[in-house]
Amino acid sequence: MEELINDFSPGLFAMQAIVLIILIILLGKFAWKPILSALDDREQGIADALAAAEDAKLEMARLEASNEAAAQEARAQRDVMMKDAREIKEKMISDATIQAQEKADTIIANAQEAILAEKKAALADIKSQVANLSVEIAEKVTRQQLSEKDAQLALIDKMLAEANI
Amino acid sequence: MFRAYLKTAFFALLLAASSGMQAQDDHLLDHDVHVTDAENDGRVNTKDEIDSYIEHHLKDVHDFHLFSFTNDANERIHVGFPLPVIVWTTEGLKTFMSSEFHHDDSGEVLVQKGDVTLAKYHSKIYEIDNGANVLSFDEELHPNNAYKVLDFSITKSVFGLLLIGLLMVFMFGTLAKQYKKRSIPKGFGRALEPLVLYVRDEMARPNIGVEKSKKFMPYLLTVFFMIWIANLLGLTPLGFNITGQISITVCLALFTFVIVQFNGNKDYWKHIFWMPDVPILMKIFLIPIELLGIFTKPFSLLVRLFANITAGHVIVMGLVALTITLKEQFGVVGSTGLSLFLTLFLMVIELLVAFLQAFIFTLLSSLFIGMAVAEHDHPEHTGTGEEDVDIVRERFV
Numbered sequence: 001m002e003e004l005i006n007d008f009s010p011g012l013f014a015m016q017a018i019v020l021i022i023l024i025i026l027l028g029k030f031a032w033k034p035i036l037s038a039l040d041d042r043e044q045g046i047a048d049a050l051a052a053a054e055d056a057k058l059e060m061a062r063l064e065a066s067n068e069a070a071a072q073e074a075r076a077q078r079d080v081m082m083k084d085a086r087e088i089k090e091k092m093i094s095d096a097t098i099q100a101q102e103k104a105d106t107i108i109a110n111a112q113e114a115i116l117a118e119k120k121a122a123l124a125d126i127k128s129q130v131a132n133l134s135v136e137i138a139e140k141v142t143r144q145q146l147s148e149k150d151a152q153l154a155l156i157d158k159m160l161a162e163a164n165i
Numbered sequence: 166m167f168r169a170y171l172k173t174a175f176f177a178l179l180l181a182a183s184s185g186m187q188a189q190d191d192h193l194l195d196h197d198v199h200v201t202d203a204e205n206d207g208r209v210n211t212k213d214e215i216d217s218y219i220e221h222h223l224k225d226v227h228d229f230h231l232f233s234f235t236n237d238a239n240e241r242i243h244v245g246f247p248l249p250v251i252v253w254t255t256e257g258l259k260t261f262m263s264s265e266f267h268h269d270d271s272g273e274v275l276v277q278k279g280d281v282t283l284a285k286y287h288s289k290i291y292e293i294d295n296g297a298n299v300l301s302f303d304e305e306l307h308p309n310n311a312y313k314v315l316d317f318s319i320t321k322s323v324f325g326l327l328l329i330g331l332l333m334v335f336m337f338g339t340l341a342k343q344y345k346k347r348s349i350p351k352g353f354g355r356a357l358e359p360l361v362l363y364v365r366d367e368m369a370r371p372n373i374g375v376e377k378s379k380k381f382m383p384y385l386l387t388v389f390f391m392i393w394i395a396n397l398l399g400l401t402p403l404g405f406n407i408t409g410q411i412s413i414t415v416c417l418a419l420f421t422f423v424i425v426q427f428n429g430n431k432d433y434w435k436h437i438f439w440m441p442d443v444p445i446l447m448k449i450f451l452i453p454i455e456l457l458g459i460f461t462k463p464f465s466l467l468v469r470l471f472a473n474i475t476a477g478h479v480i481v482m483g484l485v486a487l488t489i490t491l492k493e494q495f496g497v498v499g500s501t502g503l504s505l506f507l508t509l510f511l512m513v514i515e516l517l518v519a520f521l522q523a524f525i526f527t528l529l530s531s532l533f534i535g536m537a538v539a540e541h542d543h544p545e546h547t548g549t550g551e552e553d554v555d556i557v558r559e560r561f562v
Contacts, residue, residue, distance in 0.1 A: 004411050009289075011252075011316035012225055012412040015323045020420060023330050023391065028383030031337035035361055036382055038344035045348070 133163040208241075215486045219479055221270070224288040225320045225410055227263040231403070243268060248324055253315035254281045254292050263318070272300035272308065283314070290316050322413065325405040329394045333387070337361075364389050368528045372535035381534055384424060388417060389527040392470065396519030399474060400481075400512065408522070409474040411467070418467035421530040426459070429537040462533050466526055473522050477515045484508045 137159045141152055209218045230245035247264035259278045267274050272286035275293065282293040284300045291311035293300055303309040319327070340354040340361075350358055364386050369378035378385075395407040407413055435441065437455040440448050484507045491500035 007224065007411055008415065009225060009316060009410075009412045011318065012320060012322060012410060013416050015317060015319075016326060016413050016416040017420075019323075019326045019330055020387065020391070020416065023333060024383050024387045026334060027337055027387055031334070031341045032361075032383045032386050034341040034344060035337065035358075036365070036379075038341075038348070039358075039362065039365075042348045 129163075133159075137163070208235075209486075210489060212490060215483075215489065219482045219486075221288070222404060222482060223406055223409060223475060223478060225322045225406075225412075226288055227266065227285065227290075227318055227320055228268070229321055229324060230268075248321065249319045250290065251317040251319065252283065252290055252292075253317065254278075254283070256281045259283070272302075275300075284308075284311065290314050290318070321405065322407045322410050325395065325398055325407045326391075326413075329391055329398070329407075332394060333390055337390075360390075361386060364527060368524070368531045372528070372531040373538060374535065377535075377538050378531070380428075381424065381531065384420070385527050385531055388420070388530065389523050392417070392526055393520060393523035396474060396522060397516075399478065400515055400519060406474070406478055408470055409478055411471050414467040414471040417470070417526065418463040421466060421533060422460075422463040424530075425462075425533045425537045428534060430540075432539065433537045462529075466529055470522050470526055473518060477511075477518055481508060481511055481515060484511055 137156060140159065141156055209215055227250055228245060228247045230243060232245075233241060233243045236242050247262040249260060250263050250265075251258065251260045253259075256279050259281065261276065261278065265274075265276045266285045270285055270287060272284040272291065274284065275298070276283045282298070284291050284293055286300060286308055290313070291300065291308050292314045293311045297310045300308050301310050336353070336357060340350055340357050343350040343354050349355075365378070365382065368389070369382060369385050372378075373381060392408055395405070395413075398405040399407060399409065437459065438452055440451045440455070443451065484504055487504035487507065488497075488501045491503065494500070495503060
């Protein structure tokens with residue numbers, strides 16, 4: 001211990017203190033401060049970049065989810081539209097069928113009416129012709145009867161055959 | 166441009182150093198001629214010589230000695246260069262080159278500077294009292310007619326410190342400049358950056374806290390790299406022993422001590438003088454213990470660093486010396502081989518220790534600072550302080 005104290009040199013101590021203080025100030029100003037701040041900046045930059053990447057990832061996920069939702073919605077909408085279209089189509093077809101049916105019914109009804117009317121008219125015509133024929137026959141018969149009875153009858157037959165209806 | 170300037174400065178320094186060395190060699194030559202017949206001219210061959218050589222190495226010296234050899238003319242040549250001596254004497258500041266002591270460390274060579282006579286004895290410079298013309302010693306071999314002057318010399322350790330300082334300014338200045346251009350450094354900076362991050366993330370932030378540590382980062386980083394580089398320089402053949410100087414470790418520990426005391430908040434002082442959540446009697450009992458703790462913490466810092474580095478140097482030099490001490494038992498090849506193997510093995514451990522001691526010093530400094538600035542929001546937090554002390558104690562062991 002005594003030797004240690006004897007070895008202690010105040011001069012060396014002072015020189016070390018001076019060198020150390022100068023080094024701390026010099027390096028502190030020109031080396032440690034710029035180095036540490038550069039390291040801090042770099043670490044901050046890395047942290048920021050990582051956070052940004054994480055944000056971007058979240059944003060991507062969010063976008064993807066919203067895209068998915070939009071697609072889902074679009075698909076649903078399309079389905080609804082398809083369904084509507086199908087319904088409209090079916091409705092149109094059934095409407096058209098009904099309408100056509102109705103029209104056909106009307107036409108048939110009209111046709112039947114017309115036929116009926118034609119028939120009536122024809123019947124009326126026939127009747128009038130029959131009446132005319134009857135009158136003619138009756139006239140001729142009357143004229144012949146006056147002459148002969150057999151000939152009269154033959155004539156009626158003949159006339160009837162002639163008056164082919 | 167800055168780099169070119171630095172290179173020029175570096176080569177100019179090298180040139181100056183080598184020319185100084187040349188001059189020193191010429192100078193030494195005539196000096197050594199007349200000490201050749203001294204009993205041993207720096208040769209280290211016996212156990213006592215080895216011990217004194219190791220002891221000498223552990224001390225701070227005033228000249229930069231690289232190696233010695235004996236030339237063909239049987240003259241001992243010392244290769245190295247002198248360092249400036251700056252001392253504060255009774256006559257004021259005196260400066261001269263250490264070569265004026267002619268490598269003498271026994272107080273025999275006296276240097277006359279104006280009215281003061283200076284002698285160097287065991288790596289300390291003494292001013293001899295007026296009238297005396299020789300350094301005399303008492304029975305404990307302490308000089309008794311001289312006193313130790315205030316020695317601000319550029320000793321080997323101070324030279325090493327300046328070298329470390331320049332190295333650090335260069336390395337980290339370059340690293341800092343790189344960040345202006347790119348966010349990831351390249352080249353050597355790529356190796357330095359993780360170390361800076363290591364100090365910040367493993368030592369400062371866990372112990373002090375992210376926000377509070379910012380204020381202390383310059384100190385912690387400077388101290389970490391200074392100790393580490395000093396420890397590593399101590400492992401080179403240049404023979405530095407900077408962190409093995411008690412003055413250096415005292416200074417480092419004192420810095421931590423001052424920083425801790427000046428940044429201690431109310432809680433810190435409260436835990437020393439009036440420990441919360443313990444009975445009154447214990448509070449009184451704890452005051453001297455805690456007060457002692459203020460000083461034992463930095464004391465442990467300075468002793469740990471000093472003792473570890475000194476022990477490392479002693480063991481490595483002792484193992485190197487095995488080549489001499491075991492020569493008789495194992496022969497030249499055997500002792501050299503054994504010495505080489507053991508030294509290599511220990512050097513690997515010392516490499517680890519060099520880092521470990523810098524790490525522990527910085528870690529404990531930040532731990533002490535952290536304990537001084539910690540906010541105690543809840544009473545149960547007092548428990549963590551105790552745990553920290555336990556961890557510290559474990560690390561002490």
